[in-house]
Every structure is written in C-alpha cells, then in structure tokens.
Amino acid sequence: MPELPEVETVCRQLEPELEGRRIATLEVLDPRWCRPIKPAELEEAVAGRTIESLGRRGKYLLLGLDGGRTLLMHLRMTGNLVLVEGEDRLDPSEGMRLYEGERSASERHLRARFALDDGRELWFTDPRRFGEALLLGDDELDAHLASRLGIEPLSAQFTAAALGEMAAGRTVPLKSFLLDQKGVAGVGNIYADEALFRARLHPLSPAGSMKPEHLEALRDGVVAALEAGIDGGGASIDDYRDGRGEKGRMQDEFLVHTREGEPCPRGDGTVERIVVSGRSTYFCPACQAKLRRRPRRRNRPARRSA
DNA sequence: CGCGCAACCTGTCTGC
C-alpha cells in the first residue's frame, strides 16, 4: 500500500508534531514487529529518548532519536503510523461507535504504541503484520539503506541519464524495472502504472529498449505521478490512512490504476489489466506503445537510400 | 548475474 507519496504525506504531517517530543514509553505488542530483537530490548532502548527528526528514504520512515540512533520503520502493505489523542484513541480512522468493551479495528491491529511526553500517542497499526521496525546506529543506517535503495526520484540526481544507466542492457519489463527499489526508490505498484501511462510507455517494454526521448518521458512521468500522489494526500484504496488517521484522495485521481474497462483519460482506448511479475498492471494499449527490444548493433547492413 | 515467483500474513470479496 504505502508508496513514496503515502510515506511522504505521513512524514510531512507528523514531523512538526513529533520533533522535540520525548518518548515516555514504547510498548511493542507484536514481537515480529521488531524481530530479531526482543520487544523488551527495543522498549528499553527507546524509552526516554527525544525525537530529533522524522524523515523518509524510499518507502522507509526514519525516526531520528537523540544519542545517535534511528528507528527505521517500514509500513509494507498495510501499516499505518498515526498520531492519536483523547477521544480519537478509540479509533482514529473510522469514527465508528463501539459496543462496550469492543476493540476498534485500529486497536485490534495495533502493533506498537509510543506514549509521548505531551499525553499523545503514536500508533503503528498493521492488519497484515508485514510492517517492521529496526533500531540502527547512524553508521549502520547508511549502509542498511544504501544496500537496498537507489535514487530518490524527487531529488536532482534523478535524471534521464541516470535512468538510462540503470536501464542499459536490461531485459526486465519496465513495470518490474520501476518496482525494483535499488533503481528508483519509492515507486510501488500504483505509481509505476501511473508513471508509465504518463510517459506513454508499455509496461512490458524491456527496460533496455528505451531511447533518450523515452528516458526523458519516464523520468517526467515518475516525478509527475509521485507529485500528484503527494498533492492528493496519498491513495487509500483500502487500508492507508495519513498521520492523522484520514484517508487520502489520490485513489479518485488515478489515471489508469484500478480503472480496468474504463475509457483512457486521453480518449485513446480502454484501460486493460494484465499481470506483470505477479502484480496487477493497468495501462492503455492504445497510447502506451510497446517498444521493440533494441537489436544489438553488430554487422548492421548499410541502409539503402530511397 | 538477471529474472520470475513463492512466501510472509490477514482481511475482504466473489462465485458456487
């Protein structure tokens, strides 16, 4: 679920609220949340620390603590990080009335809870339990991230040339290419589809088949898709909630993702769904032309002039 | 090395 725009939204909302706050206690309710270390160990290491920053790298959230350590969190498919207070505590996301003693969905799925020094709480909820947290020293942090993540797509380093270097010689479909976090960090299934549509590129085109104009288009498409996601406050297809427990609006703005059978926004054709490396993939076959695999230039016969 | 796919989990929806 949460891709770069969703994580960025949470980050922007919570950073000003959390910066400078002291963590009174941390309670880890699900041991697999912080595996391999034991909940008690993490709770002790985090309690009493002051939050210096909340940042994002790819789809990771980085909670910077005093003492030179960072709590790295990943929401995976269904994780949420929500600041709750007072009455909201019953259920920050649904506003449902509960029977006496009944636990809300958020409470049932609560994996970890930070109590802050101002009485508010930061909840990590996650129905599917894929989400994770890891406490790292600043030196380990860099190595950990560097081995997993490539270029930040909203940074100046993300150029058509850089994209070309990554794609050179690759036969993977463009869709899979975009999903690889070691290339472009933060693009997931939703924004890969949206970026390819914007770039007018077919999801099955081999990554190495892109010419300079395609690389430009893809760079622009990725940036535009991600910025639209951030502007829309993220996409809530199902579980995603922002840092305040609210749904995003981006799901109403999708150009092709989840729009199977609907007319192409450019009016060119009908959106189709295919499966690429196991993931649902939506595109318009009329305006996203499939590129031919680039032939290796070897013994190319001289072209005849017409 | 590059690539595709199953596995990790739970919840929800569809079709019989």
Added chain:
DNA sequence: TGCAGACAGGTTGCGC
C-alpha cells in the same frame, strides 16, 4: 448462509 479460492499497496530469498 457457508465455504473455498482469489486477491491486495512490499520485500526477500530461492531456483532456474
């Protein structure tokens, strides 16, 4: 209504 099966935003590790 009940139940089996498919499917879901991500990442990792394994096999080819």
